[in-house]
Amino acid sequence: MNIQPTFPGMMPTERVVLMLHRHWIIGARIFIQYGLIAVVFIAAWVALRSFTTALTDPTSIAYALIVLALSTAFLIWGLFFFIAWLDFYLDTWIVSNERIINIRQKHLFDRVVSEQKLFRVQDVTSEIKGPFAGMFGFGNVIIQTAGEQEEFRFEQVPHPAKVAQTIMSLLESIEHQIGLDKVAKVEGDMGEVQTTQPSAPPPAGALPPKSKEL
Amino acid sequence: MTVTYVLILIPFGLILLGWAIFSIVCIVKMLRFGFLSRQAVMSTFVYVAFVTVVILVGALNLRGVDWTTPYTFTVPGISLPSVQSNLPKTFSQ
Incomplete structure (x- = not known):
């Protein structure tokens, strides 16, 4: 029986595609x-x-x-x-069909959670550094986004190339669903307005990554 | 100075109190932020089982200790032989 993973704060339409921890090694x-x-x-x-x-x-x-x-x-x-x-174990990276969530546990009392909408992803890079990482097949996935926190790093996750590929294919499917070209056009227009009127409110959909406790 | 063995339990008790607080924090964090996943629940269970075993083994080993036994702190001293008895007879007139 395949149980669909869930996490607190998950939206009803949301589906977890990847839930990653560091490699077992x-x-x-x-x-x-x-x-x-x-x-x-x-x-x-x-x-x-x-x-x-x-x-x-x-x-x-x-x-x-x-x-x-x-x-x-x-x-x-x-x-x-x-x-x-x-x-x-509590360093967790979640990729759902709508967003990316980066949860970092630093020691016992520090915990940082940041998230970004998937359609804001601009570039995904996977890297495997060193013979040890190559031998066991783990590495980093670096995700460039258009948000305030420009970079998300999935550290020492297994099969980084596959993870990057999965994120890119998700991004493509989202582009087909919502028509990202339209979103980009709207954001571009709003950006032009913002340059001429500095006191104007931020454009719709240009929210910075949220940091909150899940 | 005479004390009972039970006094040595005080420092260990204080250490255990701090340990217990951190343990509870860890268990709550693991269960809450581990999203109750199998690994999170299993590792918490293993930790609790380990702690129980250590405490039980420790308690069983300490069963024979009588904690009310008095213990006297003594000042180290040197007992010298009596000089008087070892004096040559020529001097003991």
């Missing part, structure tokens, strides 16, 4: 780093059991202190691991 790097730290903790526990008498008497204060310290260390290790995973 980037997540695997986090697992390796924290796995190595866990090995150090386990080695410390084994060394204390093998080479000292501190853990022989379960009623002693030394025993209580070591068990408390190791338990706390494991809990803090788990928390940092979870924060690193959260930081990795």
